Amino acid sequence: MSEVSCTPNVGRPRAFDMNTALEKALEVFWRKGYDGTSLSDLTEAMGINKPSLYAAFGNKEQLFLKAIELYESRPCSFFLPALEKPTAYQVAEHMLYGAALNMADQAHPQGCVVVQGALSCSEAAATVKEALLNRRVEGEQKLRARFEQAKLDGDLPASADAETLARYLGTVLQGMAIQANNGATSEQLRQVAEMTLQAFPR
Amino acid sequence: MSEVSCTPNVGRPRAFDMNTALEKALEVFWRKGYDGTSLSDLTEAMGINKPSLYAAFGNKEQLFLKAIELYESRPCSFFLPALEKPTAYQVAEHMLYGAALNMADQAHPQGCVVVQGALSCSEAAATVKEALLNRRVEGEQKLRARFEQAKLDGDLPASADAETLARYLGTVLQGMAIQANNGATSEQLRQVAEMTLQAFPR
C-alpha cells in the first residue's frame, strides 16, 4: 500500500513547521498583496531559504493559493459558521458582526486577503487574481443559496430577492475590508453592521 | 514678469499631449495597481519613451499621484456633484446611483482606482498607498460634514448619527468598487444602491 502522509519517514526531516511557515506567508501576502510581496519578504518572514520554500510549496503562486486555503480554514473564519445560523436574519447578523470583529482585529493585517490580495495586479498575478475573484463570487452564491433556503423555510418572505440580498451583504462585507484598511475600528464597523441590518427583512 | 505657462515657447515642442498621456497612465494604474504596473506598461500605453515620461511627470510615483488628481477631476466623477444635492437623502441617492453607473462602466477599468490602486502593496508604494487612504478618509469626512449640515437644515433628524451614516455610505461605495471588479453590472449595483437607501433616514 502507498503511504499518503505528507511527512515521509525517510530522509532528513524538515527543520521548520509547514503550517506556521504558511501562516507567516499568509500574513505577508495579506499585508503587501501578491505583486507587492517578494520572495525575500517571504523567506525572511518564514525563516527559511528559497530552495526550502520551493521544495515545500512549489513556487510563489502555489504558495499564495495554499495561504488562501489556510486563511479560509482558520478557526477565526466567520463566513461558513454564520451560514449555518437558523434564520436568514441571523445569518446576516452573524456574518456582519463577525466581519466587524475580524477585519479590524489587530492580531493580523486589517481587512481580508481575499479582497485585497490581488485586486488590481500585473499579468503575472492573473491566476491568483482569478482565484480570489472566484472565492468572492462563490461566497456570494453560498449566501444566495442560503437565502433561497430561507424563503422555503419561511423565515424570508416569498417576495424577497435572494440574489440582491446576497449581493447587498457581499458589498457591505467587502466594503468593510476597505474600511478596516482605512483604519476603522471594530466598534465603528459594528455600527455599519447595525445600519446594514436595518435594510434587511426579518 | 515670469511666465507660468507649462508649455514654454522656446525649445523643441513636446510631441505628445500630456493630458491624454496621463489618461492612458491612469487607465493602466487603475487596471494593474501601482505595484503591478511597470514603466514598460506605462510607456507602451502612453506611446512615449521613458526619458519623456520622466521629463514630463517626474517619476512613477509622481505620475501616479498626478493620474489620481486627474481621476478625481474628471467630468464623469460623481462624488463632489452628489454632495451638492439639496437634502441628505438626495446626496446619498445620487452618490449611490452615480457609483452604480460609473464603477461598472465598460468605458474604463471597473471599480475605483482610489480603492484598488494600492490597497495591499510593497514598501515602495507606501506613499501612494497613504495618499489613496487619505482620499478615502477625506471623502467620508466630506460626507459626514454634509450630513451634519443636513441636521442643521432639518432634512436629517437631530438624532441621526452623521458619522455612522457617512461610514455606512462609504462602506457600500467602496464595496461597490469590489463588486464591479467581481463583474457586477450597473443594474446589479443599482439594486444594491436601492437596498442601501432603505436603511437611510429620509
Add this chain to the structure above:
DNA sequence: AGGGTTATTTACCGTCTAGTACAAATTTAT
C-alpha cells in the same frame, strides 16, 4: 556502519526593474 532519501546552504542564472547619460533633432529668439 553504510546506503538511500530528503532538507539545507551557498552560490548562481537570466530577466526585468526603475531610472539616466548623451547625442541628435526640433523649435524660438536674435
Add this chain to the structure above:
DNA sequence: ATAAATTTGTACTAGACGGTAAATAACCCT
C-alpha cells in the same frame, strides 16, 4: 545663420526579481 532651449531616441546602469544547480547535512532502514 546661429545660439539657446527643450524633447527625443538609443543605449546604458546597478540592483532586485523569481527561480535553480549542486554540494553538504541529517535522518531512517537494513
